Amino acid sequence: xxxxxxxxxxxxxxxxxxxxxxxxxxxxxxxxxxxxxxxxxxxxxxxxxxxxxxxxxxxxxxxxxxxxxxxxxxxxxxxxxxxxxxxxxxxxxxxxxxxxxxxxxxxxxxxxxxxx
Amino acid sequence: xxxxxxxxxxxxxxxxxxxxxxxxxxxxxxxxxxxxxxxxxxxxxxxxxxxxxxxxxxxxxxxxxxxxxxxxxxxxxxxxxxxxxxxxxxxxxxxxxxxxxxxxxxxxxxxxx
Numbered sequence: 001x002x003x004x005x006x007x008x009x010x011x012x013x014x015x016x017x018x019x020x021x022x023x024x025x026x027x028x029x030x031x032x033x034x035x036x037x038x039x040x041x042x043x044x045x046x047x048x049x050x051x052x053x054x055x056x057x058x059x060x061x062x063x064x065x066x067x068x069x070x071x072x073x074x075x076x077x078x079x080x081x082x083x084x085x086x087x088x089x090x091x092x093x094x095x096x097x098x099x100x101x102x103x104x105x106x107x108x109x110x111x112x113x114x115x116x
Numbered sequence: 117x118x119x120x121x122x123x124x125x126x127x128x129x130x131x132x133x134x135x136x137x138x139x140x141x142x143x144x145x146x147x148x149x150x151x152x153x154x155x156x157x158x159x160x161x162x163x164x165x166x167x168x169x170x171x172x173x174x175x176x177x178x179x180x181x182x183x184x185x186x187x188x189x190x191x192x193x194x195x196x197x198x199x200x201x202x203x204x205x206x207x208x209x210x211x212x213x214x215x216x217x218x219x220x221x222x223x224x225x226x227x228x229x
Contacts, residue, residue, distance in 0.1 A: 004159075006159075033216070033217075035217075041221075042219050042220070042221050042222070043160065043204065043206075043217075043219040043222075044219075045216035045217065045218070048215075048216055056215075056216060058216075089157075091159050091160070104150050104162050104165040105162075105217060106162060107152070107159040107160045107161070107162075108159050109157075109158050109159040110157075110158070110159050112157070
């Protein structure tokens with residue numbers, strides 16, 4: 001069964017450094033998402049991406065964050081100048097496109113980001 | 117009032133028991149409901165989704181939605197130790213293709229042999 005793939009599984013970074021989290025969504029999916037889950041807390045929406053642009057972002061997703069689809073298969077989340085409070089699990093999700101707008105999102109296994 | 121409320125548990129049941137997991141919500145715009153299962157250090161895995169009031173069954177799992185009461189449930193019959201995980205409810209408005217999901221806090225379930 002097709003799946004969303006995320007790399008790396010664990011990223012350790014010094015505070016203030018930049019990180020890039022990578023995702024390969026399910027092939028032929030057209031909607032892409034990033035969520036995060038701070039330890040012991042809810043899964044929270046960060047951003048949605050469709051047709052090569054951000055379609056919605058949460059108040060968490062400030063200028064420190066950016067997303068990109070650099071080619072036909074990858075979807076990345078960049079966090080600049082990381083802070084201790086950015087430590088969390090980051091999940092990528094995708095879903096099919098037009099005509100399947102009510103299909104559910106499928107999630108990857110996440111990247112655990114640890115800021116030191 | 118939180119948009120989505122879910123009892124975090126933990127819930128501990130013997131193998132073979134019927135498990136009932138529940139969420140309530142406050143936003144009447146929510147029309148689309150999902151249940152995900154999450155094992156430790158893994159991503160949410162889709163179990164059920166529905167956008168109708170009533171019941172939807174898939175094997176040992178039944179999802180129930182009551183939009184008038186803003187209440188959704190997941191029932192697990194003949195629970196197995198492998199069902200031990202955190203169960204997340206999630207929901208979104210039905211309009212638009214890119215709608216974000218709003219999650220509950222998750223209920224930790226332990227099924228003991």
